[in-house]
Amino acid sequence: MTSERASGIASGAAGETSLRPGPRPARRRASRREAAWRGYAISIGTFLGVLLVWQGIIVIFHVPVFIAPTPLQVLGSLGADSHTLLINTWPTLIETAGGFVLGNLVAIVIAVGFVHNRTFQHSVYPLAVAVRTLPIVAISPILVLLLGNGYAPKIAIAALITFFPTLVNMTDGLTAVDPQALELMHVLSASRWEVFRHVRWPTSLPYLFSALRIASTASLLGAIVGEWIGSNTGLGYLIVVATYDYRTPLLYATMAVASAVALVFFYGISVVERYAVPWRQVGGAE
Amino acid sequence: MVFERDGDPLEVLEGITLAIPQGEFISLLGPSGCGKSTLLRLVADVLQPTEGTISIMGRTPAAARLDRALGMVFQQPVLLPWLSVEENVGLPLRIGRWGQSHPSAPSPASLLALVGLQGFEHVRPAQLSGGMQQRVAIARALVSDPSILLMDEPFGALDAITRDRLNEELLRIWTETRRTVIFVTHSIPEAVYLSTRVAVFSPRPARIRRLMAIELPSPRKPHMRDTAEFTRYTAELREALEDA
Numbered sequence: 001m002t003s004e005r006a007s008g009i010a011s012g013a014a015g016e017t018s019l020r021p022g023p024r025p026a027r028r029r030a031s032r033r034e035a036a037w038r039g040y041a042i043s044i045g046t047f048l049g050v051l052l053v054w055q056g057i058i059v060i061f062h063v064p065v066f067i068a069p070t071p072l073q074v075l076g077s078l079g080a081d082s083h084t085l086l087i088n089t090w091p092t093l094i095e096t097a098g099g100f101v102l103g104n105l106v107a108i109v110i111a112v113g114f115v116h117n118r119t120f121q122h123s124v125y126p127l128a129v130a131v132r133t134l135p136i137v138a139i140s141p142i143l144v145l146l147l148g149n150g151y152a153p154k155i156a157i158a159a160l161i162t163f164f165p166t167l168v169n170m171t172d173g174l175t176a177v178d179p180q181a182l183e184l185m186h187v188l189s190a191s192r193w194e195v196f197r198h199v200r201w202p203t204s205l206p207y208l209f210s211a212l213r214i215a216s217t218a219s220l221l222g223a224i225v226g227e228w229i230g231s232n233t234g235l236g237y238l239i240v241v242a243t244y245d246y247r248t249p250l251l252y253a254t255m256a257v258a259s260a261v262a263l264v265f266f267y268g269i270s271v272v273e274r275y276a277v278p279w280r281q282v283g284g285a286e
Numbered sequence: 287m288v289f290e291r292d293g294d295p296l297e298v299l300e301g302i303t304l305a306i307p308q309g310e311f312i313s314l315l316g317p318s319g320c321g322k323s324t325l326l327r328l329v330a331d332v333l334q335p336t337e338g339t340i341s342i343m344g345r346t347p348a349a350a351r352l353d354r355a356l357g358m359v360f361q362q363p364v365l366l367p368w369l370s371v372e373e374n375v376g377l378p379l380r381i382g383r384w385g386q387s388h389p390s391a392p393s394p395a396s397l398l399a400l401v402g403l404q405g406f407e408h409v410r411p412a413q414l415s416g417g418m419q420q421r422v423a424i425a426r427a428l429v430s431d432p433s434i435l436l437m438d439e440p441f442g443a444l445d446a447i448t449r450d451r452l453n454e455e456l457l458r459i460w461t462e463t464r465r466t467v468i469f470v471t472h473s474i475p476e477a478v479y480l481s482t483r484v485a486v487f488s489p490r491p492a493r494i495r496r497l498m499a500i501e502l503p504s505p506r507k508p509h510m511r512d513t514a515e516f517t518r519y520t521a522e523l524r525e526a527l528e529d530a
Contacts, residue, residue: 180364183332187358188381188430189351198377202368279367279410 069249074256077249084238084250085257092235093261095151095223099158100265104215107163108208111170115200116192121171132164136225144230154226154234161222162215166208173207174200206280209273216265224258235261299325300491308343308433311460311467313477315523316487322470325492326436329468330358342434350434354384357427361439363419365411365426372398372407375425384430397425400459417448421455428459434466441476450508453479457506474527478519479506486526496526 051071057063058070065073078085110128114121140157147153177199185195227236235258242251273280299321306312314322327333328340331347342350350356365374375394379385398404401421411419420440427435440456441449457480460467471477477484478500486496500519502510510516 178362178364180360180362181366183327183330184358184360184364185381186332187330187351187356188354188378188384190381194381198366198381202366277368279412 066246066248069252073249074252077247077253078256081250081253085253088233088235088238088254089257089261091151091154091231091233092220092223092227092258095154095158095226095234096220096261096265098151098155099160099222100162100215100219102155103159103162103219104166104212106159107166107211108170111167111174111204112196114171115174116196128164128167131160136161136222140225140229144226149230149232153229154223154231157226158219158222161225162219165214165218166211169207169211170204173204176207177203205277209269209277212269212273213266216269217262220258220262220265299328300493302338302492302494304485304494304497306466306468308466309464311469311480311482313469313471313481313484314487315471315474315477315484315527316492317489317527318472320487320489321492322487323438326438326468326470329434330356330436354378354430355433357430357432357435359420359423359427359435359437359440361442363411363416363423365419365422367410367412370408370410371403371414371422374411374422375429378426378430388430391431392429394425394429397428398422400428400462401425401455415448417444417452420444420452424456424459428463432465434468437467437469439470439472442471442473449473449476454508456480461505474520474523475511475516478502478516478523479511484523486523495529496523498523498526 055070055072058068069077110124114125136157139160140153143153143156147156181199182195185199190198223234224236224239227234228240231237235254238254239251242248242254302325314325316322324333328335329342329347331351340347342355345353345355347356365371366377369377372394375397376385379388379391379394385391395404395407398407401424403418403421403425406414406418411422414422424440441452444452453476456467460480467480469477469480479502481500484496484498484500485494486498487493488495498519502515502519
């Protein structure tokens with residue numbers, strides 16, 4: 001099983017098809033890999049093109065550096081300020097991860113509660129929606145007042161921001177079961193726990209991972225917003241300081257680091273998803 | 287077995303009395319939406335009758351269900367896509383730890399061999415054709431060794447060629463295992479070819495219009511479909527359906 005999954009990781013859908021008794025012709029597999037590489041090349045090429053245009057505009061129109069730096073100046077700041085960037089990335093990472101785990105865990109537990117108890121759903125769901133409608137920038141100072149200046153308020157904000165999408169998706173996922181599968185489980189006299197373990201939970205996993213991918217970038221946003229409000233470390237703090245000091249290259253470099261963290265996080269989730277939901281590529285993606 | 291049900295708000299089945307001897311292959315034949323499937327779900331204890339009683343070898347459907355006396359095959363295979371074919375067939379053994387308390391239950395691998403799917407144990411359901419998936423579903427229904435097989439239009443979603451082939455398979459399995467089969471279908475030739483008896487249902491509220499014993503020689507062979515006797519049965523059933 002493990003080796004099958006590993007091959008699924010290595011080459012996505014093409015690897016999974018090797019499970020088939022009659023293997024897929026090698027030529028088709030090769031052409032698919034080629035298409036994937038072409039996709040990567042187009043993405044990277046476009047990205048580099050945007051940077052080039054950016055550099056060109058600033059040089060041609062003599063834009064002063066405190067208004068907008070060139071990509072090369074940002075790159076310079078990434079090198080020169082690497083220590084500052086690094087020590088401020090750590091707290092943000094901790095807050096992001098903490099908020100991500102906390103927010104999603106609470107959301108998953110509540111979604112499971114929803115599916116098994118109507119009263120609980122009717123009482124808590126409107127409350128969750130109400131909390132969601134409050135602007136996060138308004139809640140953040142309140143949380144800082146309540147929880148102090150440390151990691152706690154930032155983790156809380158990151159958790160709050162990830163909580164809702166996961167709650168909604170997970171509730172949908174847990175109820176999106178095939179009614180005939182429930183009939184089958186009934187004929188087998190399955191307990192509620194067995195229905196959950198064998199049918200509801202696996203059915204919900206693709207939904208959960210869609211939510212987790214949203215949450216991966218949202219939790220970083222939450223942590224940074226939290227650091228804006230009250231903090232003396234973190235990428236959010238660095239953004240505030242760099243803006244006040246007109247150190248625009250550092251501001252852009254900080255954004256680049258934040259963006260890189262979010263990307264790594266996002267793709268990390270996608271990789272975990274391939275391990276956790278291997279049947280999704282087999283059935284759906286082709 | 288005796289069924290009666292007054293549906294609410296819809297009267298689905300009405301005044302149905304039917305006794306099915308052990309080992310019989312009975313088809314419930316009727317127009318779509320007439321309540322044949324409802325009847326099957328009542329036997330399977332998925333639904334409870336509003337009126338009337340069902341007795342399965344002297345037990346209530348709930349008791350029969352708890353004893354795993356019933357195996358169910360749906361129109362869709364209803365396989366769990368995250369499990370391998372063998373794990374899907376073995377699922378009933380894991381529910382309630384049935385396999386541990388019944389070590390004599392047939393193994394998933396032997397049942398896959400019975401339905402002609404040896405070599406596909408570790409494949410995922412999505413990689414099988416519709417007909418193969420339905421074979422897996424039949425193997426799964428047989429794994430807790432039920433005395434009654436409930437089949438709800440199991441081949442309704444398949445193409446004619448696959449359907450004919452699976453009819454042969456089902457007959458072979460029935461001959462080998464001699465369980466009672468209650469088979470819901472709206473195909474007249476399928477009902478005639480497979481069954482020892484056919485019950486023709488009227489539209490809603492469903493009643494049994496006609497109960498016909500099919501006295502074709504056993505074992506059935508594909509060429510029997512072209513005999514005059516076979517055609518006589520299908521014509522008679524068609525007439526009964528049209529009256530209904």
